[in-house]
Amino acid sequence: MVRILRKIKSAAVNPLKSSQPLGAAFAFLGVEGAMPLFHGGQGCTSFALVLFVRHFKEAIPLQTTAMDEVATILGGADHLEEAILNLKTRTKPKLIGVCTTALVETRGEDCASDIANVKLKHVEELAGTEVVLANTPDFDGAIEEGWAKAVAAMIEGITRSGARTRQPKKIAILPGCNLTVADVEHLRDMVESFGLRPVILPDVSGSLDGTVPDRWVTTTYGGTSVEEIRELGTAVQCIVIGEHMRRPAKVLHGLTGVPFAVFQSLTGLRAADRFISLLSAVSGAAVPARVRRHRAQLEDALLDGHFHFGGKKIAIAAEPDQLYQLATFFTGMGCDIAAAVTTTDMSKILQKVPAEWVQIGDLGDLEALAAGADLLVTHSHGRQASRRLGIPLMRVGFPIFDRLGSQHKLRILYRGTRDLIFDVANIFQANQHAPTPEALDPFRKREMPDELRSSPLTRH
Amino acid sequence: MTSLSAKIQDVFDEPACDNNRGKDAKARKEGCSKPLTPGAAAGGCAFDGAKIVLQPITDVAHLVHAPLACEGNSWDNRGTASSGPTLWRTSFTTDLTELDVVMGQGERKLFRAIREIKETYAPPAVFVYLTCVTALIGDDIEAVCKRAAEKFGLAVVPINAPGLAGSKNLGNKLAAEALLDHVIGTVEPDDAGPYDINILGEFNLSGEFWLVKPLLDRLGIRVRACIPGDARYIDVASAHRAQAAMLVCSSALINLARKMEERWDIPFFEGSFYGITDTSEALRNIAELLVRKGADPEILDRTDTLIAEQEAIAWKKLEAYRPRLQGKRVLLNTGGVKSWSVVHALMEIGMEIVGTSVKKSTVEDKERIKRILKDENHMFEQMTARDLYAMLSKHKADIMLSGGRTQFIALKAKTPWLDINQERQHPYAGYDGMVELVRQIDLAIHNPIWGQVREPAPWDCQLALEDDPASTKNGTATVNAFNEFAGATAHHFGDR
Numbered sequence: 001m002v003r004i005l006r007k008i009k010s011a012a013v014n015p016l017k018s019s020q021p022l023g024a025a026f027a028f029l030g031v032e033g034a035m036p037l038f039h040g041g042q043g044c045t046s047f048a049l050v051l052f053v054r055h056f057k058e059a060i061p062l063q064t065t066a067m068d069e070v071a072t073i074l075g076g077a078d079h080l081e082e083a084i085l086n087l088k089t090r091t092k093p094k095l096i097g098v099c100t101t102a103l104v105e106t107r108g109e110d111c112a113s114d115i116a117n118v119k120l121k122h123v124e125e126l127a128g129t130e131v132v133l134a135n136t137p138d139f140d141g142a143i144e145e146g147w148a149k150a151v152a153a154m155i156e157g158i159t160r161s162g163a164r165t166r167q168p169k170k171i172a173i174l175p176g177c178n179l180t181v182a183d184v185e186h187l188r189d190m191v192e193s194f195g196l197r198p199v200i201l202p203d204v205s206g207s208l209d210g211t212v213p214d215r216w217v218t219t220t221y222g223g224t225s226v227e228e229i230r231e232l233g234t235a236v237q238c239i240v241i242g243e244h245m246r247r248p249a250k251v252l253h254g255l256t257g258v259p260f261a262v263f264q265s266l267t268g269l270r271a272a273d274r275f276i277s278l279l280s281a282v283s284g285a286a287v288p289a290r291v292r293r294h295r296a297q298l299e300d301a302l303l304d305g306h307f308h309f310g311g312k313k314i315a316i317a318a319e320p321d322q323l324y325q326l327a328t329f330f331t332g333m334g335c336d337i338a339a340a341v342t343t344t345d346m347s348k349i350l351q352k353v354p355a356e357w358v359q360i361g362d363l364g365d366l367e368a369l370a371a372g373a374d375l376l377v378t379h380s381h382g383r384q385a386s387r388r389l390g391i392p393l394m395r396v397g398f399p400i401f402d403r404l405g406s407q408h409k410l411r412i413l414y415r416g417t418r419d420l421i422f423d424v425a426n427i428f429q430a431n432q433h434a435p436t437p438e439a440l441d442p443f444r445k446r447e448m449p450d451e452l453r454s455s456p457l458t459r460h
Numbered sequence: 461m462t463s464l465s466a467k468i469q470d471v472f473d474e475p476a477c478d479n480n481r482g483k484d485a486k487a488r489k490e491g492c493s494k495p496l497t498p499g500a501a502a503g504g505c506a507f508d509g510a511k512i513v514l515q516p517i518t519d520v521a522h523l524v525h526a527p528l529a530c531e532g533n534s535w536d537n538r539g540t541a542s543s544g545p546t547l548w549r550t551s552f553t554t555d556l557t558e559l560d561v562v563m564g565q566g567e568r569k570l571f572r573a574i575r576e577i578k579e580t581y582a583p584p585a586v587f588v589y590l591t592c593v594t595a596l597i598g599d600d601i602e603a604v605c606k607r608a609a610e611k612f613g614l615a616v617v618p619i620n621a622p623g624l625a626g627s628k629n630l631g632n633k634l635a636a637e638a639l640l641d642h643v644i645g646t647v648e649p650d651d652a653g654p655y656d657i658n659i660l661g662e663f664n665l666s667g668e669f670w671l672v673k674p675l676l677d678r679l680g681i682r683v684r685a686c687i688p689g690d691a692r693y694i695d696v697a698s699a700h701r702a703q704a705a706m707l708v709c710s711s712a713l714i715n716l717a718r719k720m721e722e723r724w725d726i727p728f729f730e731g732s733f734y735g736i737t738d739t740s741e742a743l744r745n746i747a748e749l750l751v752r753k754g755a756d757p758e759i760l761d762r763t764d765t766l767i768a769e770q771e772a773i774a775w776k777k778l779e780a781y782r783p784r785l786q787g788k789r790v791l792l793n794t795g796g797v798k799s800w801s802v803v804h805a806l807m808e809i810g811m812e813i814v815g816t817s818v819k820k821s822t823v824e825d826k827e828r829i830k831r832i833l834k835d836e837n838h839m840f841e842q843m844t845a846r847d848l849y850a851m852l853s854k855h856k857a858d859i860m861l862s863g864g865r866t867q868f869i870a871l872k873a874k875t876p877w878l879d880i881n882q883e884r885q886h887p888y889a890g891y892d893g894m895v896e897l898v899r900q901i902d903l904a905i906h907n908p909i910w911g912q913v914r915e916p917a918p919w920d921c922q923l924a925l926e927d928d929p930a931s932t933k934n935g936t937a938t939v940n941a942f943n944e945f946a947g948a949t950a951h952h953f954g955d956r
Contacts, residue, residue: 011523011573012532012555019529041592042496043505043623047533054537059845059868066496069624072596079498086499102527103592103624106561139527139593140558212872212913216849362555381536384549 003357004345013364014381016317017343018398020136021099022048023146024153025062026177026398028097030202031154032223035093039065039080039111040101044138054401056208061219063087067103076104077114084118088129091218094226095158097150098133105137130226132157142343143398144244144319147177151201151248158229161255165234171282172235172258173200174249176242178322178397181209181407183416187241187266190276190413193291194283199228199235208407233258237282239275241266241412242321243349264349265325266412267420268332269298275413294414298421302333305421308428309333315370316340317363317378318397320347325411326377326396327353329420339369341378375427392431394424464620471633476718502865505623507591509631510638512538513712514587514619516663516688517696519545521583523552525570525601526591527561530623539883541667543690547583556593566599574608574616584693585615585643595622615693617642629711636716639687639696644720647697649684654755656684657746658705658726661713662733664689668887672733675770675890679763681746687716700724704749706731706742727752733889735801736774740767774891778809781898786810788905791857793817793848793866794880800828805894806901807832814838814857849873859905874913876904 025036025048038045045064052060065071065079080098087096100111115133119126134149151174171191175184184205191198206222213221233256240249240262249260261278265271272295280287312335316326323342331337337355345360359365363378367385370376376386379397386393400406409423410416438444504512507530515522515538524531535551542548554560554569574586586608590601601618609616621634657676662669669689676683685691685699700720705728707717717728727749731742747755747763789812792803803813815838818826829839843851848866851857852873860870863881870877878900880888888897 009573009576010554010569011576012528012551012553014551015528015532015535015553015555017528017532017555019527019533021529022533037499041505041623042501042503042627043508043592044529046502046504046508047529050537051533053864053868057868059872063499064501065498066501067624068496068626072592072624082497083499086497090500102529102556102561103596106593106596137527137558138529139556139561142528212874216846216869216872218845364550384536384546 002351002353002355004350005357005359005361006345007360009361009364012362014362014367014384016341016362016366016378016381017142018051019048019101019138020141020143020146020149021101021134021138022051023141023143023148023177024097024099024134024136024150025146026052026143026204027147027150027154027202028095028099029060029207029220030204030223031095031097031229032206032220032225033092033094034097034207034220034223035061035063035087035091035095035218036097036099037063037065037083037087038099038101039076039083039109040067040103042066044101044103051399051401055399056210056407057404058208058210061091072103072107075107076109077117080111080114081118081121084115084131085122085125088126093129093219095154096129096131097154098131099136099146099150100134101136102138105135105139111135130158141346142319143177144242144321145344145346147202148244148248151245152251154201154229155232155248155251155255158226159232159252159255160230161233163233163257166236166258167197167234168236169195169197169283170235171196171198172232172238172252173198174238174240174245174252174260175200175202176245176321178242178319178325179204180409180411181205182410183266183412185209186410186413186416190291191279193288194279194285196279196283199232200224201229201232204407210407232256237261239263239278243324243347244321264321264352265328267325267329267417269295269302269414269417270332271328272298272413272417291414294418298414298418301418301421305425306333308425309335309421311336312374312428313338313372314375314377315366315373315391317342317366317376317382319343320349320353322397323358324349324353327355329417330377333421338373339366341366341369375424392427394427464622464625467620467634467637468625468630471630471637471715474715474718476714504628504631505592506621506625506627506631506634507589507623508534509628509633509712510619510621510635511589511631512628512663513632513635513688514638515548516540516542517587517691517693518542518548519584519692521547521550521552521577521581521586522589523554523570523573523577523586524589524591525554525556525566525573525594525599526589527556527593528553530589530591531555538663539665539885540663540689541665541670543670545692547581550581552577561593561597564597566594566597567601567604570599570601570604571608574604575612578612578614583614585617587617587619587638589619590622592622592624595624615643615646615697632712633715636713640716640719640723643693643696645697645700645724647694649698649701652684652701653682654703654753655681655750655759656702657681657750658684658699658702658720659686659689659708660705660717660720660728661708662686662689666885666887668733668889668893671887671890671893672739675743675766676746678766679743679747679759681750681759687713700726702726703753703755704728704746706746708732732801733893735803735805736771736891736894737804738801739890739894740771741801743767770891774895775808777895778805778898781902782809784902784906785898787812788858788901789814789856790901791815791852791860791862793843793860793862800832802894802897803832806898809898811901815840815851817842845869859901861901874910876907876910878904 028034028036042064049062065083067076071079132153134153136146188198201224203224207220235258238258238260240260243264314330314335315338320342327337331354340355340358341361350358376391376393380400380402382393531553554573605616605618619638621631684702685695705726707728707730720726729745732738747759751757818839848869852875859876861878861880864883
């Protein structure tokens with residue numbers, strides 16, 4: 001049983017979280033021709049925008065209803081209407097994804113009925129543009145929750161309901177926000193290699209993959225099409241990656257009856273095996289030779305890599321599903337999880353994290369708990385802690401603003417796990433301490449067995 | 461909020477501002493904030509602006525009283541540099557939850573947060589930032605700060621600039637007001653001297669003020685406080701004992717400069733450290749102001765000597781770039797502080813300005829641009845992303861200098877680009893900074909990638925010649941084609 005340690009501090013020190021509306025916008029960015037819209041102040045939007053740009057090194061479509069003092073007092077419905085109509089005229093998006101913020105949620109605005117009114121009032125003007133709403137106040141949740149809410153909102157608002165004729169080769173995939181562009185690309189290839197046709201929602205590999213379009217596009221330039229979202233109900237099977245995507249899958253199931261299978265992680269040999277077996281069962285096709293080859297490469301990577309992992313102490317701070325993905329990977333390689341910090345206590349996956357305890361908190365907590373660890377694993381903001389503690393940092397998740405190419409790092413299935421092993425082993429090798437007479441002196445203060453692994457719980 | 465409204469009225473009525481002086485009474489009352497268009501707005505909020513101004517004070521704990529997004533999405537994101545303390549880069553926020561908001565626990569949580577910071581970090585001061593949600597639920601941060609200051613015996617400064625109050629620029633000014641109300645003049649220095657100056661509105665981006673400070677040191681001028689770049693709390697608190705001040709980023713902190721002049725008789729001038737002639741002029745102005753306040757006039761000669769020596773070196777270094785940069789066309793697309801002496805220096809080494817935005821320029825600025833550019837058509841208020849992309853993709857400029865907002869327009873149009881706004885990686889101030897800027901322009905324009913990315917993929921060129929090569933060719937033809945290609949390859953990559 002994992003102990004969940006709740007936050008007791010009043011001052012969050014070096015936040016781990018990014019906000020919930022940012023997570024929702026992120027999901028909308030995986031849809032073709034989309035324009036996420038923050039219903040809040042211009043600062044809410046500009047901070048999220050700047051963070052996206054720093055992470056992706058791309059122009060990011062993201063707009064604001066620009067709530068000012070007057071609108072905050074009188075209500076933001078007019079601003080919302082004006083923003084939707086302006087966006088429609090200026091950028092002709094196929095989807096406007098409205099994400100609420102703490103500002104309008106604290107006011108208690110009924111944004112759903114505001115949007116319904118706008119749609120009713122401007123039927124013709126808004127023809128060809130879907131408008132969906134994700135209620136994502138900043139004072140609740142983090143990226144995962146926002147991402148999942150946006151996907152659920154798109155399915156609820158766009159997908160045609162009712163039992164449909166199933167297309168036997170069509171697979172709906174709902175990936176969690178911890179999957180990179182490379183992960184999603186690889187996932188598609190893998191599913192296709194079994195003769196199946198995947199529809200992935202959201203599909204950041206089409207929109208945030210860093211390409212150079214031959215014209216200036218003001219919305220997203222790729223991703224899942226609105227038409228594909230509408231026809232999601234004809235899939236024969238839905239595959240969910242990450243516990244936080246269970247709810248959107250349930251929504252899809254409720255609307256259309258598409259059955260779903262949840263994979264809490266696709267990293268590691270066993271998880272990949274389970275996934276490949278499912279594809280093989282659904283398609284009736286044998287596992288392709290290329291995939292068998294990948295599996296053998298991973299076996300070899302496990303053999304070559306495990307020398308570097310055994311007994312290492314890892315301190316991880318990440319959103320719940322990514323924490324689970326990485327913690328199971330590291331313990332699967334023989335490491336110990338010295339500290340596990342996450343953003344919210346809302347996820348059921350936390351109970352499965354292979355650690356004695358999980359702290360709900362921030363990077364200040366990570367820094368306090370990680371002393372003596374061999375590796376810090378978190379996003380770029382962990383760089384200060386890494387420097388102060390003298391412990392190397394592996395950057396994962398969002399945001400990664402001080403390294404290039406984070407979206408092209410493959411972390412799932414056989415090849416992604418193989419790459420992950422190599423990347424981590426290389427960090428360990430680069431930070432190896434050369435033997436010194438002092439460190440090896442048998443008369444130095446030795447740790448006795450009962451001191452060896454003092455429980456980190458004693459800190460609290 | 462009434463006191464906040466009064467403050468906003470006050471900062472909008474800025475007698476030292478040229479724009480404001482040109483307005484009639486009614487227009488002045490309306491203030492300078494333009495209403496934003498929902499769905500077509502850009503830029504940060506007042507809180508953002510306040511934090512930008514205050515955060516570089518390095519030994520202060522900056523505590524943001526808000527739900528997560530205000531701080532969580534924005535911390536540790538600016539390139540100002542510190543020569544000592546790093547506390548300013550540690551992020552503090554009350555991270556209000558739904559329960560805190562609903563139960564009205566904001567003030568208590570804030571008070572406890574201040575205590576935790578005091579106990580763990582013992583900073584000389586805590587700055588507490590009010591934000592939209594905490595303003596909306598009516599948290600009285602001034603009262604909490606006052607109580608915390610008494611209880612914990614340290615300076616706790618309320619920064620009353622919630623995002624909904626207005627723009628980033630307004631936030632800059634409200635931050636200055638907070639310094640005037642709560643910080644400046646609270647500590648008496650024991651070492652005030654006749655050569656003490658303040659530099660206001662200098663952010664020390666990429667450490668660039670350190671390219672200038674040695675020049676002042678050489679002249680025996682002491683920077684009492686540089687606000688905010690690389691400042692310590694005590695420097696700011698005792699800044700009222702300087703003899704003179706230079707205002708660097710005028711639109712941001714003009715109220716600070718003017719009120720310090722009114723309250724403590726610290727005369728100021730507006731200047732810039734960007735460009736060679738501007739740097740020289742700034743040094744000369746500083747010396748003159750100090751003399752006016754009673755310093756020994758011999759400093760004027762020493763200043764002139766230093767300027768002559770430094771200018772000669774800088775121009776000599778710049779001259780080396782002429783052969784590589786002569787005739788290159790520059791597009792200036794920045795609304796922020798633009799130093800005409802930078803433009804002057806670029807033109808001096810033969811570069812051509814093919815366009816400049818005049819969005820934030822004064823009438824005087826525009827006249828100057830007309831004289832420099834000879835062609836008014838090169839001035840534009842603001843270009844849409846699409847127009848800018850169209851212009852750049854036709855290669856009508858060899859490089860664009862701008863801020864991060866338009867970075868990807870240039871890059872996607874495969875045009876060299878250099879950041880000259882706050883996110884930039886290189887220091888550009890002073891004489892050496894100007895040389896660095898030109899060096900960076902040279903590096904950007906002449907990077908070998910441009911030749912590669914602008915060429916279409918080879919098969920896209922060949923498609924025009926052959927309709928469907930794969931299906932029409934028999935085996936022999938394929939072999940022939942391969943030989944041809946191999947030959948071409950050898951030719952291309954052989955002796956060169």
